[in-house]
Amino acid sequence: MTDPVDDFIVFQQASCRYDGGQDVLSELSFSVAQGEMVYITGHSGAGKSTVLRLIAALTRAYRGQVSVMGQNVAALNPAQVAQFRQHIGLVFQNGHLLNDRTVFDNVALPLVIRGYAYQDIGRRTRAALDAVGLLNKEKALPPTLSGGEQQRVGIARAIVTKPALILADEPTGNLDPEMALDVMRGFARFNQTGVTVLIATHAIDLIQALPQRILHLDQGRLSSEDPLSAASLGAAHGHA
Numbered sequence: 001m002t003d004p005v006d007d008f009i010v011f012q013q014a015s016c017r018y019d020g021g022q023d024v025l026s027e028l029s030f031s032v033a034q035g036e037m038v039y040i041t042g043h044s045g046a047g048k049s050t051v052l053r054l055i056a057a058l059t060r061a062y063r064g065q066v067s068v069m070g071q072n073v074a075a076l077n078p079a080q081v082a083q084f085r086q087h088i089g090l091v092f093q094n095g096h097l098l099n100d101r102t103v104f105d106n107v108a109l110p111l112v113i114r115g116y117a118y119q120d121i122g123r124r125t126r127a128a129l130d131a132v133g134l135l136n137k138e139k140a141l142p143p144t145l146s147g148g149e150q151q152r153v154g155i156a157r158a159i160v161t162k163p164a165l166i167l168a169d170e171p172t173g174n175l176d177p178e179m180a181l182d183v184m185r186g187f188a189r190f191n192q193t194g195v196t197v198l199i200a201t202h203a204i205d206l207i208q209a210l211p212q213r214i215l216h217l218d219q220g221r222l223s224s225e226d227p228l229s230a231a232s233l234g235a236a237h238g239h240a
């Protein structure tokens with residue numbers, strides 16, 4: 001019996017491959033407690049995005065098990081997946097913003113889809129924009145914003161529903177170091193409010209400055225070879 005708080009996310013020897021090809025992830029085992037903040041690093045193609053996709057039920061392990069918030073993700077039917085994803089905020093590198101809609105409309109979209117009342121949409125959307133420092137840009141169109149601002153709109157949209165879990169895939173990929181640090185600090189602030197945060201990133205230099213747990217992937221396996229991750233993998237956090 002797993003404890004959904006300590007074992008908020010559990011990979012048990014999970015293996016994943018696409019279209020019958022080679023294993024992209026091989027017998028991956030680790031766990032993340034509720035409220036933790038974890039960076040997933042590794043070379044291009046190491047499987048970082050695939051880890052996030054497994055957690056979000058966007059793909060499935062063909063062997064082993066992935067449990068999130070006490071649920072075996074592979075056992076969820078489509079209706080349960082839709083319900084499950086309501087607890088997850090997804091942040092992508094390019095933001096996936098609608099360029100012909102205002103910043104406000106972009107951030108409000110998940111609330112509109114979920115049928116929130118008009119007043120709640122306004123209040124929650126402005127609170128999310130405030131949290132990323134973009135309240136003054138609510139009427140702007142995304143193409144008129146800087147890369148960092150667009151990225152923060154994507155983050156506001158991910159947090160507007162107050163998810164229990166944020167999954168961010170290369171959220172600082174296109175940003176200069178200063179903006180990137182700013183965005184990472186933003187995630188740390190959400191984490192401090194109790195949200196569990198997983199971030200896939202190449203930006204080792206950046207996260208070295210941030211005292212967080214790091215899972216380093218090497219060809220679909222967890223590796224402790226990286227000196228940066230050696231201290232933070234497993235033992236330091238009591239996770240296998």
Ligand SMILES: Nc1ncnc2c1ncn2[C@@H]1O[C@H](COP(=O)(O)OP(=O)(O)OP(=O)(O)O)[C@@H](O)[C@H]1O
Binds near residue numbers: 043202
């Ligand atoms: N939809 C897909 N179909 C087939 N192969 C895929 C698919 N998505 C990913 N892969 C392959 O799986 C492997 C791992 O990809 P993944 O995107 O998880 O790695 P990553 O560590 O996030 O890489 P990057 O840092 O370049 O984004 C790669 O070899 C990739 O080509």
